[in-house]
Each structure stands twice: as C-alpha cells, then as structure tokens.
Amino acid sequence: MPVHRAAFDSGKHFRAWRLVIGMGVALSVALTGCATNSPLQEPAFIASLQHKVTDLFDNPNPCSNNARNIGIATGAVVGAVVGHQVQRNEKGTLIGAAVGATVGGLIGHSMDERRCKLYEIAQQDHLKLASATITPEKLGVSGKHTVGLDVQIQDQGVIFEKRSERLVPGARGYLDQIAAQYTPHALIESLGLHPPRQAVIAAEHRKVLIVAHAAQTADPLWA
Numbered sequence: 484m485p486v487h488r489a490a491f492d493s494g495k496h497f498r499a500w501r502l503v504i505g506m507g508v509a510l511s512v513a514l515t516g517c518a519t520n521s522p523l524q525e526p527a528f529i530a531s532l533q534h535k536v537t538d539l540f541d542n543p544n545p546c547s548n549n550a551r552n553i554g555i556a557t558g559a560v561v562g563a564v565v566g567h568q569v570q571r572n573e574k575g576t577l578i579g580a581a582v583g584a585t586v587g588g589l590i591g592h593s594m595d596e597r598r599c600k601l602y603e604i605a606q607q608d609h610l611k612l613a614s615a616t617i618t619p620e621k622l623g624v625s626g627k628h629t630v631g632l633d634v635q636i637q638d639q640g641v642i643f644e645k646r647s648e649r650l651v652p653g654a655r656g657y658l659d660q661i662a663a664q665y666t667p668h669a670l671i672e673s674l675g676l677h678p679p680r681q682a683v684i685a686a687e688h689r690k691v692l693i694v695a696h697a698a699q700t701a702d703p704l705w706a
Contacts, residue, residue, distance in 0.1 A: 597664050
C-alpha cells in the first residue's frame with residue numbers, strides 16, 4: 484500500500500508513524516481502563532488528577548516548588564523546539580529539551596527559594612506579605628514565561644520617621660534582609676555547584692525594585 488511504502492522510504496517518516504501508533508496504543512489502553520471503572524470512580528480519578536496538577540503548578544504553600552516545576556516544563560518545551568530547529572533531528576530535540584528543562588528548573592528553584600525566604604522574613608517581622616509572578620503580558624510585552632516575582636509587604640507599624648522619607652531602623656532592617664535575597668551572589672549560590680551559564684547570566688542581571696508608600700493619613704508633602 485502507498486502508506487506503507489511512504490513509511491519505510493524515509494527513516495523520519497517511519498519514526499513519526501511509529502510514534503503515532505505508540506500514542507494510539509497508549510490511548511486505547513487508557514480508554515479501556517476508564518471503561519472498566521464505575522461511574523462513581525471516574526469523578527474521583529479526575530479530582531485526584533486535578534489535585535496533583537494543582538499541587539505541582541499552583542500550590543498555595545509559599546515554600547512550594549511551583550516555579551521550579553513550571554520552569555522544567557516550559558524549559559523542556561522551548562529547549563526541544565530550539566534543539567529541533569538547530570539540529571533537525573531527534574538527538575537535537577532531546578538535548579535541547581534536557582538543557583531547557585535544567586535551566587528552567589534551576590531558575591524556577593531559585594525563585595521558589597527566594598519566595599520562601601521572604602515569607603520567613605515576613606513571619607519573623609510580623610509583616611503581611613503577598614506575592615505574584617510577573618509575566619511579560621503584565622509588562623505589556625510579548626511572551627508568556629515568568630520573568631520575575633512581585634512581592635507586596637504591609638507593615639502594621641511605623642515605617643517612616645515622622646514627616647520624613649527616612650526609614651525607621653526596624654523597617655530598614657527587614658528591607659535589607661529582603662534585598663539581600665536578590666544579590667547576584669545569593670542567586671548564583673542558590674543554583675548549586677555547577678549552574679548552567681545561562682542561569683548565571685540571568686542571576687547577574689536580576690533587577691530589584693523596592694517601592695514604599697507612606698500611610699494614607701500622612702501629610703501629602705511626605706506621601
């Protein structure tokens with residue numbers, strides 16, 4: 484048959500065909516397994532799957548590995564695409580995926596570690612802290628990958644000296660601790676003993692912006 488001849492005329496076509504068949508078999512097995520479950524078991528399976536996905540990528544625990552897991556997944560996809568474009572073969576795709584997953588995972592792990600440290604500082608100094616990832620879309624540029632972490636801190640006490648923009652010693656102390664988490668040395672150290680060059684470059688060029696606002700009851704001159 485023409486389809487069979489086309490599959491064997493080219494190694495690339497044969498691999499693609501084999502991949503489709505493999506996926507078909509796996510899908511058949513999965514569907515067969517679901518067919519044997521009772522209606523009461525299927526929702527439980529779906530709920531369990533959703534819980535696992537949430538636990539991996541959207542865990543509310545501030546010390547979870549959300550960014551690391553997202554970095555591994557997105558890094559692998561981007562790396563695979565780049566590797567395939569460069570090498571035009573399976574080996575290049577696999578190498579690209581491995582490198583991308585490693586770099587993405589390390590950068591994500593660094594972000595997770597920083598977020599966890601910030602929450603520890605917040606607990607120590609009795610601060611209200613909320614964090615959210617920064618994506619290119621929030622900055623009005625193209626892209627979907629996480630580019631930073633937005634951290635908001637609310638201190639119930641006094642932050643500024645009266646009628647002044649100078650910080651009180653306590654506020655300066657915890658802000659120094661927060662800023663110290665983002666020094667190039669601290670970021671590179673969190674990447675491990677032999678971090679990829681791309682991750683080191685990203686750490687060296689990390690920017691930290693600390694913005695403080697006076698209380699609403701303050702004189703507008705000092706707000």
